[in-house]
Amino acid sequence: MESLINLISEYQLILLIVGLCLILILFLIITIQFSAINKLERRYRKFMRGVDGKNIEEIVISCLDKVDNFTENMDDLKIISKEIDIKLNNCIQKTSIVRYRAFENVGSDLSYSIALLDNKNDGIILTGIYGRNDSTTYAKPIDKGLSRYELSEEEKYVLKDAMSKGI
Structure with a gap:
């Protein structure tokens, strides 16, 4: 143990200089870190502002x-869209028209047949x-693509043509 004390006292000045250098280096590192933290804190405050x-x-x-408001509005729009789809199924969606000459001795194609059907025909x-x-x-009247009345050839044509125009 005494040899250790002699060794320390012999190199006491060198150890003091090395210790002071280490303290100086650590002080510089702390100063640099403090500056970096301040810069980061300013950026953080600016960002949070x-x-x-x-x-x-x-x-x-x-x-x-x-x-949240857009989600609520989207839900409302989905409900409205379903209501429109239900109403649309009952609207005229399929049409067809044919013009023809009903009688041989009468001029041009002035007779006509028009089919107006909804989505369910x-x-x-x-x-x-x-x-x-x-x-x-x-x-x-047409019910599900069928008529309870006899149809002419032209009427059968427009009915078939209109039913083929599904959405």
Whole structure:
């Protein structure tokens, strides 16, 4: 133990200089770290201040509120869309028309048949027959693509054509 004490006292000046150098190096490292932390803290405060003086927390909460509102609006739009789909199934969606000459001795194609059907192939066929002395218009109901009345060739054609025009 005494030899250790002699060794320390012999190199006491060198050990003191090395210790002071280490303290100086550590002081420089602490100063550099303190500067870096201050710079990072300034950037963090600027970041947290956000845009227009709002902090990031307020901005994030505002964005989340908007997302919630959009979600509610989307749910409302889905309900409205389903209601429109239900109503649309009952609207006229399929049409067909054919013009023809009903009588050989009468001029051009002034007679017609029109099929007006919904998505379930329910609707009517309107037919107008043009003659030299008179014209007649009549309607025949269509239920699921079938008529309880006899159909002419032209009416069968427009019914088949309209039913083939599915959405």
